[in-house]
Amino acid sequence: MSTIQGNLPEPTLNDDASDGQADTKKGQSQGRIILRRFLRSKVAVAALIIYLLILVFSISAIGIGPIHGWWHYTYKELNPQVNQGAPTLSLWPFSLGEHPFGQDRIGKDYFALTMRGIQNSVLVMVVLGVFATVVGVVVGAIAGYFRGWVDAVLMRITDIFIVIPALVVGAIVGRTAGGLGAFGLAILLGLVSWMVIARLVRAEFLALREREFVEAARVAGASDARIIFRHILPNAVGVIIVASTLLIASAILLETAISYLGFGIKPPDSSLGLLISQNQSAFTTRPWLFWWPALFIVLLALCVNFVGDGLREAFDPRQQRFSLRRTKETEPTEDEAAAQVNAANAANVAGTTIDDGPSRAGVPDGPASDDSAGGDSAGKPDGGGSSGSDKDQS
Amino acid sequence: MVSYIARRIGVSVLILIAASFIMYVLAAHSGDPLQDLEGSSSPNKQALIQARVQSQHLDLPSPVRWLLWLGGVARCIVPIGGGCDLGTTFQNQQVTQLLPEATAATLQLVTVAFVLAVILGVALGMITALRAYSGFDYSITLVSFFLFSLPSFLIAVLLKSFIALGYNNFLADPTLSPLALAVWGVVVGLIVQLIVGGTFRKRALTFVIAGVVTAAILWYMSITKWFTQPSLGPVVVIVFCAAIGFAFVALLAGVHNRKAWLTAGINVAIAIVCYFALQGLLNVSSIGTLIILAIASVVVGLVVGFFVGGYDRGLMMRIGAFTAFFTSGVIVLDRFMRSWPAYMDITNDRPLATVGGATPGLNGDVWITGLDTFTHFLLPTISLLAISFASYTRYSRSGMLEVLGQDYVRTARAKGLPERTVIVRHAFRNMLIPITTLVATDVGALLGGAVITETVFGISGMGRMFVAGLYSTDVNPIMGYFLVVAITAIAFNFLADLTYSALDPRVRVR
Numbered sequence: 056m057s058t059i060q061g062n063l064p065e066p067t068l069n070d071d072a073s074d075g076q077a078d079t080k081k082g083q084s085q086g087r088i089i090l091r092r093f094l095r096s097k098v099a100v101a102a103l104i105i106y107l108l109i110l111v112f113s114i115s116a117i118g119i120g121p122i123h124g125w126w127h128y129t130y131k132e133l134n135p136q137v138n139q140g141a142p143t144l145s146l147w148p149f150s151l152g153e154h155p156f157g158q159d160r161i162g163k164d165y166f167a168l169t170m171r172g173i174q175n176s177v178l179v180m181v182v183l184g185v186f187a188t189v190v191g192v193v194v195g196a197i198a199g200y201f202r203g204w205v206d207a208v209l210m211r212i213t214d215i216f217i218v219i220p221a222l223v224v225g226a227i228v229g230r231t232a233g234g235l236g237a238f239g240l241a242i243l244l245g246l247v248s249w250m251v252i253a254r255l256v257r258a259e260f261l262a263l264r265e266r267e268f269v270e271a272a273r274v275a276g277a278s279d280a281r282i283i284f285r286h287i288l289p290n291a292v293g294v295i296i297v298a299s300t301l302l303i304a305s306a307i308l309l310e311t312a313i314s315y316l317g318f319g320i321k322p323p324d325s326s327l328g329l330l331i332s333q334n335q336s337a338f339t340t341r342p343w344l345f346w347w348p349a350l351f352i353v354l355l356a357l358c359v360n361f362v363g364d365g366l367r368e369a370f371d372p373r374q375q376r377f378s379l380r381r382t383k384e385t386e387p388t389e390d391e392a393a394a395q396v397n398a399a400n401a402a403n404v405a406g407t408t409i410d411d412g413p414s415r416a417g418v419p420d421g422p423a424s425d426d427s428a429g430g431d432s433a434g435k436p437d438g439g440g441s442s443g444s445d446k447d448q449s
Numbered sequence: 450m451v452s453y454i455a456r457r458i459g460v461s462v463l464i465l466i467a468a469s470f471i472m473y474v475l476a477a478h479s480g481d482p483l484q485d486l487e488g489s490s491s492p493n494k495q496a497l498i499q500a501r502v503q504s505q506h507l508d509l510p511s512p513v514r515w516l517l518w519l520g521g522v523a524r525c526i527v528p529i530g531g532g533c534d535l536g537t538t539f540q541n542q543q544v545t546q547l548l549p550e551a552t553a554a555t556l557q558l559v560t561v562a563f564v565l566a567v568i569l570g571v572a573l574g575m576i577t578a579l580r581a582y583s584g585f586d587y588s589i590t591l592v593s594f595f596l597f598s599l600p601s602f603l604i605a606v607l608l609k610s611f612i613a614l615g616y617n618n619f620l621a622d623p624t625l626s627p628l629a630l631a632v633w634g635v636v637v638g639l640i641v642q643l644i645v646g647g648t649f650r651k652r653a654l655t656f657v658i659a660g661v662v663t664a665a666i667l668w669y670m671s672i673t674k675w676f677t678q679p680s681l682g683p684v685v686v687i688v689f690c691a692a693i694g695f696a697f698v699a700l701l702a703g704v705h706n707r708k709a710w711l712t713a714g715i716n717v718a719i720a721i722v723c724y725f726a727l728q729g730l731l732n733v734s735s736i737g738t739l740i741i742l743a744i745a746s747v748v749v750g751l752v753v754g755f756f757v758g759g760y761d762r763g764l765m766m767r768i769g770a771f772t773a774f775f776t777s778g779v780i781v782l783d784r785f786m787r788s789w790p791a792y793m794d795i796t797n798d799r800p801l802a803t804v805g806g807a808t809p810g811l812n813g814d815v816w817i818t819g820l821d822t823f824t825h826f827l828l829p830t831i832s833l834l835a836i837s838f839a840s841y842t843r844y845s846r847s848g849m850l851e852v853l854g855q856d857y858v859r860t861a862r863a864k865g866l867p868e869r870t871v872i873v874r875h876a877f878r879n880m881l882i883p884i885t886t887l888v889a890t891d892v893g894a895l896l897g898g899a900v901i902t903e904t905v906f907g908i909s910g911m912g913r914m915f916v917a918g919l920y921s922t923d924v925n926p927i928m929g930y931f932l933v934v935a936i937t938a939i940a941f942n943f944l945a946d947l948t949y950s951a952l953d954p955r956v957r958v959r
Contacts, residue, residue, distance in 0.1 A: 218468040356598030
């Protein structure tokens with residue numbers, strides 16, 4: 056980025072100018088400033104709330120583990136068919152009825168099944184996200200901090216994992232470990248999805264380790280581990296959080312896709328992708344068997360994507376609102392001009408920098424990585440990270 | 450540069466070998482390869498198991514089998530004895546034989562979707578960037594977020610259940626009710642006014658005009674039974690050709706450029722003459738002649754542009770080529786449409802297919818088989834398109850916004866260039882640099898990306914081959930799939946880095 060940006064003035068906040076100044080005057084911590092920026096994005100906050108509500112609802116409904124929820128059926132028991140399994144939910148007057156989401160073909164309560172599916176899918180999302188982030192951060196941090204042969208070896212290992220499409224390994228691993236359930240599946244899928252984060256973190260570390268504060272810490276006698284975790288890592292946290300949110304968004308699509316292919320979570324346990332794949336043939340006769348899981352997949356993925364977008368904007372002050380009309384119609388003041396130059400900066404377009412590899416260039420704009428988009432295109436090597444790092448290597 | 454390329458290739462080969470080892474071992478241990486035979490009740494069960502163990506070397510440990518497999522792969526590159534050998538499937542088919550067919554089917558599916566996704570995505574992204582933070586921008590952002598969040602199998606199943614069935618049912622009685630006309634009018638009107646933008650008055654006017662025109666056209670199509678007997682007819686062909694000429698002139702050269710008008714005008718005239726003159730030839734055409742005609746049209750366009758010339762000969766040639774190519778596209782489209790009733794007869798009036806890549810046992814001229822491919826690949830293409838085009842919209846939107854804020858764009862505006870020139874010549878070209886690399890990287894992932902779409906639509910491409918291999922723990926087809934996907938991924942990643950440094954002089958590979 057610095058090739059393009061180096062000679063530009065410091066980012067000046069445009070729309071948020073007043074807020075930004077207020078932030079600095081009060082001397083708030085970086086975290087608080089980012090939190091405030093995030094809270095200002097109403098869509099992201101709403102998405103976060105909806106996401107949590109869905110999670111709490113599903114846990115409270117059928118309980119978790121041995122604890123029973125408020126719903127009187129479980130996702131395992133078979134019940135007599137009521138009204139050929141049609142949903143009994145009515146919104147006006149509101150009543151849940153016997154089986155609000157209906158029943159599947161063998162009489163299981165579909166509400167309980169869907170709630171269980173939500174739990175499993177969220178579990179996979181979170182576990183996969185956390186696990187892959189931890190692995191990615193450790194690998195990226197070590198590679199970027201120590202450079203040299205450590206870096207070369209770790210990055211070649213990353214390359215090997217990138218070449219293997221995530222969907223493929225997910226399917227193979229899921230088939231081998233189908234009996235492990237959601238948690239095991241999530242860990243194993245996490246093992247093949249940490250590469251993007253590793254590359255981003257490495258790029259970030261390569262840039263940060265040259266900064267004065269790291270030099271100061273080293274002179275003061277701090278150990279390598281202390282420099283990595285106490286000094287550099289907090290400065291790289293923005294990139295990490297944004298990338299892992301996007302990873303989580305792609306995780307639900309990956310999980311549903313693998314379950315759809317029949318390699319993921321196996322019945323009698325339930326997952327949203329599995330429910331759809333089991334019931335797609337009944338689409339014309341019992342459409343609700345399709346619609347409920349579909350609705351929740353889309354809702355969950357959409358929420359995570361919006362939260363990720365909000366986080367990205369909160370962490371990246373260069374991403375300003377930019378309006379063509381305003382540029383054309385008003386004579387920009389000096390401050391505004393600077394802001395426009397920095398406006399909407401390319402943290403988003405992958406692969407913007409090659410020359411000086413370390414950059415946050417790889418963080419996609421929105422949930423734009425194709426893996427997240429489809430769960431279909433498997434394990435696309437991340438453009439930004441890859442081009443940056445490889446050049447830097449050589 | 451040469452040493453850089455050599456080093457990259459060397460490293461890539463090593464990575465490929467290591468990755469193939471991991472894949473092979475994982476795949477070999479993902480299940481029991483003898484499961485289907487052990488469960489069978491056939492009398493010669495033991496012999497079958499013996500045969501499979503023999504042919505797949507199942508008695509050897511998987512790393513040794515990987516070495517054997519690798520030896521076969523190595524013979525593809527170095528021709529020593531036996532030639533290429535990627536092993537056999539459980540059905541004793543050579544993977545080297547299956548792979549080209551499967552790759553061809555996947556390519557057929559993926560190419561069109563990919564090209565359309567890039568074009569549509571970049572175009573929409575540009576428009577949203579130019580109308581940033583408007584109603585249109587927000588709606589497109591919402592739609593693209595929604596598309597990101599849709600699993601691909603969901604889109605595929607929905608398309609199958611609604612579009613395919615709905616359209617086929619609609620064709621049984623192809624008339625639109627007044628209500629349907631009104632709904633379509635309102636929807637199209639709303640979309641168009643969002644794109645056009647401007648003051649409330651302008652938008653209201655746009656909405657009314659677009660809505661009424663849409664409803665009127667649909668009504669006319671409905672009463673003339675256009676949906677079952679579609680055709681363009683000479684008048685519409687002429688109008689379309691003229692519109693194409695106008696669009697390219699307005700987009701590439703601006704409406705004040707007389708030479709551009711002349712180029713486009715000559716090409717449109719040639720196209721219209723050809724429309725009447727070439728019908729006989731088109732009737733007896735094959736794919737070969739169609740390709741020759743397409744190339745010929747581009748050449749004619751280039752030649753016309755060259756002779757019109759002017760101060761910007763390259764631009765004229767571009768306009769000529771684009772106009773000629775797309776006007777001949779209109780002519781071909783018209784010819785395809787006139788084969789539609791015949792095709793409807795063949796498919797018992799249910800033309801849109803939901804499964805497979807072609808109607809079995811179909812034989813007809815190039816137009817019928819062309820339509821058959823179209824109806825089979827339409828829905829899978831849409832489902833692939835919907836997903837990938839959303840991400841291109843986001844990327845090109847943010848890329849365009851970034852470029853529009855750059856100094857050179859302000860300079861271009863300041864020296865008084867028309868807005869069209871600023872956008873098309875200065876902003877658009879620079880925006881394309883990062884998009885190009887993105888596209889190049891995506892191509893690699895794309896081949897492997899259609900697994901689910903192929904599964905849902907029953908297209909026997911590589912994804913199907915992989916999934917089938919996985920179900921029966923048949924390692925060789927899995928590895929064949931992996932080989933193709935991994936090689937394209939690595940090659941295009943490499944290409945992406947090279948294009949980037951070629952396009953952007955600030956970036957250099959070392």
